[in-house]
Amino acid sequence: MIQVHPTAFIDPKDFHNHVKFLAPEALRGVGGLLLNLEGKRFINELKTRDVVSKGIYEQPNHVAFLLLSKDSAMKFGLSALKFYKFKGFIKEVQIHDRTDLSPMREAFESLLNQGSELTLPDTFVDNIQQVLVEYEEGAKQKKDTFGKVVFPQAESYFIDNIYTSDVKGEDYQECSFAVMLITPAIHYTMGGIEIDKDARVVSRENSSGYIPNLYAIGEVSGGLHGNNRLGGNS
Structure with a gap:
């Protein structure tokens, strides 16, 4: 973002x-x-x-x-x-x-x-x-x-x-x-790796929709924000 x-x-x-x-x-x-x-x-x-x-x-x-x-x-x-x-x-x-x-x-x-x-x-x-x-x-x-x-x-x-x-x-x-x-x-700039609600890294090439056993949290993660980030997320 x-x-x-x-x-x-x-x-x-x-x-x-x-x-x-x-x-x-x-x-x-x-x-x-x-x-x-x-x-x-x-x-x-x-x-x-x-x-x-x-x-x-x-x-x-x-x-x-x-x-x-x-x-x-x-x-x-x-x-x-x-x-x-x-x-x-x-x-x-x-x-x-x-x-x-x-x-x-x-x-x-x-x-x-x-x-x-x-x-x-x-x-x-x-x-x-x-x-x-x-x-x-x-x-x-x-x-x-x-x-x-x-x-x-x-x-x-x-x-x-x-x-x-x-x-x-x-x-x-x-x-x-x-x-x-x-x-x-x-x-x-913040994040870039899209995650789901359980912090799993999203993959469109995997039938499950995510990469097994791979998680992302904090500022490396993406897909969390709308048009404006939360004040504490920077």
């Missing part, structure tokens, strides 16, 4: 490198939003790995932005985020006027312009503003258009709450958002 992780960082300094640095699922678990290159949400961020991977892969160029509020950043852990910032994977966005989200565009473009030919549409900022308005409505109603019913750190994504009045620029308590560019990546 080949496991695809939905979010791996794209390094703006090495955009086309096939080796990626994993972006933990916890970034979505604490409330991070996924946006396409138009600045629009396209999926329930809390869906399973296979669903989110497929959703991102269906976007233009198979990439997406991950938008993390200051409260989500603190919930995730500032030390880890500072490491990712040190690696160059994260850009900070500081909003001084809730009616002017243009700093969003600058931050997102900085993730693209260093190593790709991708561009953002003129409506990008307007689309993000609409996303935040709709996300607030969905959070208050406990369900949005993508079927999301849990909204971690929801209020920190509300338009009226993103204003940064005292910007120090050194930590995420004083940063409205952290943004990053991600893409699915092969994360892990």
Whole structure:
């Protein structure tokens, strides 16, 4: 089984490198939003790995932005985020006027312009503003258009709450958002030898359907997983 992780960082300094640095699922678990290159949400961020991977892969160029509020950043852990910032994977966005989200565009473009030919549409900022308005409505109603019913750190994504009045620029308590560019990546491979419910190695050339006296267990075995492995089986 080949496991695809939905979010791996794209390094703006090495955009086309096939080796990626994993972006933990916890970034979505604490409330991070996924946006396409138009600045629009396209999926329930809390869906399973296979669903989110497929959703991102269906976007233009198979990439997406991950938008993390200051409260989500603190919930995730500032030390880890500072490491990712040190690696160059994260850009900070500081909003001084809730009616002017243009700093969003600058931050997102900085993730693209260093190593790709991708561009953002003129409506990008307007689309993000609409996303935040709709996300607030969905959070208050406990369900949005993508079927999301849990909204971690929801209020920190509300338009009226993103204003940064005292910007120090050194930590995420004083940063409205952290943004990053991600893409699915092969994360892990598991097993390969198909077994039955009794751990016998399956054989299609044997009338019994298995190879006598040959068993496989643990990570060498296959056929145990659906579209998503169990958390302890890796």
